[in-house]
Amino acid sequence: MDKQRIGILGGTFDPPHIGHLMMAQEAVEQCKLxxxxxxxxASPPHKKMNGVTAGNDRIEMVKRTIDDVEGxxxxxxxxxxxxxxxxxxxxxxxxxKHPDIEFFFIIGGDSVEALHTWDRIDQLVEIITFIGIKRPGHEFESPYLDKIIAIETPLIGISSTMLRERFRHNKNTxxxxxxEVREYVEVNRLYDKR
Structure with missing residues (x-):
């Protein structure tokens, strides 16, 4: 029996946005996940947690983002x-926990080029395959290219940092x-003070 193919999309998701949805959907289609x-x-080692929205709020925003999306x-x-x-x-x-699953870790182009800085990366590339999202017309530079499936997605220049700023200044989001996420952010005033 073939192993189930599961993509993992990790991140702070502060807030989750349509770029995350597009990355996930393109990985499903192009890599047959x-x-x-x-x-x-919960506690990303490369980010200071002061200034990051509380975990329960980030979890709730992810739930609201993917709630009605099959798969x-x-x-x-x-x-x-x-x-x-x-x-x-x-x-x-x-x-x-899931020996019957083949896992793929989905990352953006910036993360591909920073892979050499990840903790115990040589162990990690032996146990999973990365799916790297390429910017159109941009080639990856990484010593781990043979461990990465490169896919292209339409360019969406959205970042969570930019969105927090837009929410803070009442600009269009x-x-x-x-x-559902926009309503949650506004009702709970998640980004008003930062």
């Missing part, structure tokens, strides 16, 4: 253990995030 698990990071699921594995969330530890745990 069965599902994508959205995995919010997209929320994974809280990084919230279920203590300490910094290193991808290599998370993927080892997932592979132990329609079509950048789902209506």
């Amino acid at each position: 069965d599902k994508v698990w959205f995995m919010p990071s 997209f699921k929320l994974s809280l594995i990084e919230f279920e253990r203590e300490g910094p969330s290193y991808t290599v530890d998370t993927m080892k745990e997932l592979k132990e 329609k079509y950048y995030v789902t209506d």
Whole structure:
């Protein structure tokens, strides 16, 4: 029996936006994935957590983003253990819990080029395959190119940083995030003070 092919899309998701949805959907189609698990990071080692929205709010925004999307699921594995969330530890745990699944880790082009800085990257590339999202007309530079499936998606220049700024200054966020996320952010005033 063929193993199920699951993509993991990790991130802070502060907030999740349509660029995340597009990355996940293109990975499903181009790499023939069965599902994508959205995995919010509890304590990303490369980011200072002061200034990051509370975990329960980020989880709720991801739920609202993917709630009605077939094949997209929320994974809280990084919230279920203590300490910094290193991808290599998370993927080892997932592979132990789900030996019948082949995992792929979906990352943007900037992350591809920073892979050499990831904790225990040489172990990580031996246990999973990366799906790297290319910007049109841009080739990856990485010592791990043989461990990456490169796919192209339409260029969407949206970042969570830019969205937080737009929310803070009451600028348009329609079509950048789902209506459910926009309503949640506005009702809870998540980005008013930062």
